[in-house]
Amino acid sequence: MSTKDTFLLGLDIGASSIKYGFGDCQLGLQFFSKQELAQRSLACLQGTVQDILAHCESLTGSGSIRAIGIGTPGTIDRASMLLAGVNPNLPFWVGHDPRQLVPAHLGIPVASDNDANLMALGEAWLRGSEGLTVGITVGSGIGCGLVNGGRLYHGAHGWAMELGHIISVQQGVPCTCGRNGCLEAYTSVDGIRRRIIGELGDICSPKDGLLGILATRESFPRVGEIIQEGMTILARGIANLIVLLDPDRVVLGGGAMDGNLYPPEQLFAAIRSLLPEINRSATALEGACEGNRAGVLGAIVLADQTFPQESE
Ligand SMILES: [Zn+2]
Secondary structure, eight states: OOGGGOEEEEEEEOSSEEEEEEEETTTEEEEEEEEEOSSSSHHHHHHHHHHHHHHHHHHHOTTOEEEEEEEESSEEOTTTOOEESOOTTOGGGTTOOGGGGSOGGGOOOEEEEEHHHHHHHHHHHHTTTOSEEEEEEESSSEEEEEEETTEEOOTTTSOTTOGGGSBOSTTOOBOTTSOBSBHHHHHSHHHHHHHHHHHHOSOOOGGGHHHHHHHHTTTOHHHHHHHHHHHHHHHHHHHHHHHHHOOSEEEEESHHHHTTSSOHHHHHHHHHHTSOHHHHHHSEEEEOSSGGGHHHHHHHHHHHHHSOOOOO
């Protein structure tokens, strides 16, 4: 254990649960668990975080949490640190500062960032934090983050790397952001489900998740085509990103990659086929090492970077 046995706590807020764990930047993630959200409300989010704090302190000792990192869906305005824009799964959350989930009287410093940014930060840390790493999560939405030399890139205001909302189809289907034709509307699990229901009727339900979509593929060939179109549009977006950024690596993770919506070798081959020769071998395409734990690990790395331990 680190000196004085203090820990960093990482929280990764999702639409239906909070993943959490503790560790440090020497040993990485030392404990990981998940707490379901009983309902989607601010009060429930706050209560669940307090339960998690109590659980972790029961394992590590009272006063042992040195700092906390919080990952959340949505875009954080870097000037105010408030959640901005639209947050389709957690609409009540917009306009709040994620750090307020930790009661101020505890005196624990808290840092927060977008969940996909923290996935990228965690996966970059696992690879030694060197070079330029793009992390992409494919799930109910599309998340994307960029880490340069171990540090996250946010752009001027916090809006950088929104791969899910680059316009990919002219006059395309509506996106949750209010525009049409975004990459996410064609490639994310929720986007694919909306397309299926829009074209074929109510044949899959959100509560059945990705498996519900994949199950309809046998009976409805059009579902397979919609998924294939999603993979083509995602591959094009990632290939364009590689041409723009020339990263060392692109790491793909998230629930839909774990669930094989896009078989990695097919997706990687599709990306490579769209790349100029010089980029093809220069940028590595990799699966996430930590799977759905990478966001929690990234939250721990963020807490350590923001509140470095004083040397003794
Ligand atoms: Zn959009």
